[in-house]
Amino acid sequence: MWKQILSKLPNKKSSKHEHRGREHGGHSSSSSHTSGASTSKSTDNNGAAKSHAKNASPAGKSAASDSGFKDGNLKTSGNNNNNNNGVFTPYEALPSFKDVPNTEKQNLFIKKLNLCRVVFDFTDPTKNIKEKDIKRQTLLELVDYVNSPNGKFSEVGIQEVVRMVSANIFRTLNPQPRENKVIDALDLEEEEPSMDLAWPHLQLVYELFLRFVASPETDTKLAKRYIDQSFVLRLLDLFDSEDPRERDCLKTILHRIYGKFMVHRPFIRKSINNIFYRFVFETEKHNGIAEFLEILGSIINGFALPLKDEHKVFLVRVLIPLHKPKCLQMYHQQLSYCITQFVEKDCKLADTVIRGLLKYWPVTNSSKEVMFLNELEEVLEATQPPEFQRCMVPLFRQIARCLNSLHFQVPVILHSF
Numbered sequence: 332m333w334k335q336i337l338s339k340l341p342n343k344k345s346s347k348h349e350h351r352g353r354e355h356g357g358h359s360s361s362s363s364h365t366s367g368a369s370t371s372k373s374t375d376n377n378g379a380a381k382s383h384a385k386n387a388s389p390a391g392k393s394a395a396s397d398s399g400f401k402d403g404n405l406k407t408s409g410n411n412n413n414n415n416n417g418v419f420t421p422y423e424a425l426p427s428f429k430d431v432p433n434t435e436k437q438n439l440f441i442k443k444l445n446l447c448r449v450v451f452d453f454t455d456p457t458k459n460i461k462e463k464d465i466k467r468q469t470l471l472e473l474v475d476y477v478n479s480p481n482g483k484f485s486e487v488g489i490q491e492v493v494r495m496v497s498a499n500i501f502r503t504l505n506p507q508p509r510e511n512k513v514i515d516a517l518d519l520e521e522e523e524p525s526m527d528l529a530w531p532h533l534q535l536v537y538e539l540f541l542r543f544v545a546s547p548e549t550d551t552k553l554a555k556r557y558i559d560q561s562f563v564l565r566l567l568d569l570f571d572s573e574d575p576r577e578r579d580c581l582k583t584i585l586h587r588i589y590g591k592f593m594v595h596r597p598f599i600r601k602s603i604n605n606i607f608y609r610f611v612f613e614t615e616k617h618n619g620i621a622e623f624l625e626i627l628g629s630i631i632n633g634f635a636l637p638l639k640d641e642h643k644v645f646l647v648r649v650l651i652p653l654h655k656p657k658c659l660q661m662y663h664q665q666l667s668y669c670i671t672q673f674v675e676k677d678c679k680l681a682d683t684v685i686r687g688l689l690k691y692w693p694v695t696n697s698s699k700e701v702m703f704l705n706e707l708e709e710v711l712e713a714t715q716p717p718e719f720q721r722c723m724v725p726l727f728r729q730i731a732r733c734l735n736s737l738h739f740q741v742p743v744i745l746h747s748f
Contacts, residue, residue: 422449422462424469428476437485440476443469444491447536448498453528463532470535477542484546486553492543493557499536501565504572525573537580544587551591558588560598567602570619582622586629600645603627607649615656624653624665631672638677646673646680651687659699667706674713681714682721689722689729697736704733704744 425446431439447469451459484492527533543549544558566588569581589599603623610617634642650673653659653666674681688707693699711719733741 422446422465424465428472436476436481437488440473440488441491443473444488444495447473448495450499451529451532453531467531467535470532470539474535474539474542477539477546480548483548483550484543484553486556489549489554490557492540493562496536496540497562497565500533500540500569504569524575527572527574527577530574530576533577534580537577537584541580541584541587544584544591555592555594558592558595560595563588563595563599564602567599567606570606570622571617573618578619578622581619582626586626589626589630600630604645604649607653611652611655615658620653621662621665624662624669628665628668628672631669631676634676636676638673643677643680646670647683647687651684651691654688654691654703657696657699659702663702663706667702667709670706671709671713674710678713678715678718681710681718684710685714685722685726689725692729697741700733700736701740701744704741708744 425439425443428436428439447466449462449466451463451466453463544554566581566585570578572578572581585599589596603626606617606623607620610620631642650666650669653662659666670684674684685707688703688710692703
C-alpha cells in the first residue's frame, strides 16, 4: 500500500528536467538535438579521420618513393622544373654486370637505363659532381653491355632504351639569333661553334643508341614500335644543334636508322625535304643542312636504275633550289656531290641541272659565282653531247658575262673549261 502511494508522488528531479525541457521546446526536441549534435560530431570526427587518412596517403607514397628504387624503377624526390634537372634520391651506383648472374643481367640493364634517365644541370660545374660521375660510369657500362653479345633485347629493354635516350637528347635548342648579323658564308664559317656543356653525357647516350640500332641483337620488328615516326621527327629537329659534334653523331645514327628500318625510308626523305623547303623559301637558317646532304649523297648513290620520278622531282624541287641561299658555302661541297651523283646515274638529267644552275646564278656575289663554276665543271664532265647541245646557247651567254667579272678567279676557272 505504501509502495503504491509513494509511486504516485511526483519525482522532483524528473520534474525539474521536464520543466527545463518545456522551456527549450520540449523534452523530445532536446533529446533529438542532443542526439543530432552527437551524431554530427561523430560524423565530423569520422570525416576528419578519413580526410586525414586520405591526405596522409600521398605522404606515405612520397616517403616510399624517397627510398629510391622500387620494383626496378627510379622514383623522384624533387621537383623537376629546372630543365628536368630534378635530382633523384638516393642516386647511387648499381652493381656491375660482372657481379650478377646471367639471369639477372636483363633486369640490371633496365635498372641502369632508368638510373640514366636523370638529366643533370651542367651550367653549374660544382653541382651534383658525384651523381654526374655515377651516371657517366653507368653509361659506359651500358655501352659495353649493348656492344657485347647477350642475347636478343626484350621488348621492355628496347622500350627502356628509347625512353632513356629520349629523356637525354630531346630538349629545346636555343640557337644564337642571326637577325642582326651579316649573313655571309665566310662570316658564318669563321664563327666559333657553340659547344653543349652536357656533352660528356650526351656523347655516351648517342654512342649507346648508335650501337643499339646497329646491334644484330635488336629486333627491327619490335624496335620500330618505339623508334617510330614521332621519334624520327624529333631526331631530325636536333640537326639544328649548334654543336658540330652532336650533328655528326645524329648524321651517323639517322643513316643507320634509314638502313635498318626500311618502313621509315619514305618518311625520312619526305621530312628532310620539308626541312629543305622551309630553309630555302622561308628562313635560310639551319645548322644541319650539310649533314642532311651528306646522308642524302649516300642514299642517292644507292638509287636503283632507272631513277623513279619521285627522285627526279626531288632533284628539281629540292636540290637545285638549294643553290639560292646566301650561305651556300656552308654546304656546297655536299650539295655538289648530290647533284653530280644524279647526272652520273642518268646523263639525260644534265640539261635539267645546267639550266637549274643558270636560273640561280649569282649576279653580284663573286665568291658564290666561283662555287657555281666549279660545280658546272664537274657536271659538264659527266654530260653527253646531246644533252650539252640542248643547253649550249644559254650556257655560253652566261660564260660570256662571267668573263667580265672583276673577281680574279672567275676568268681563271673559265680558261680551264
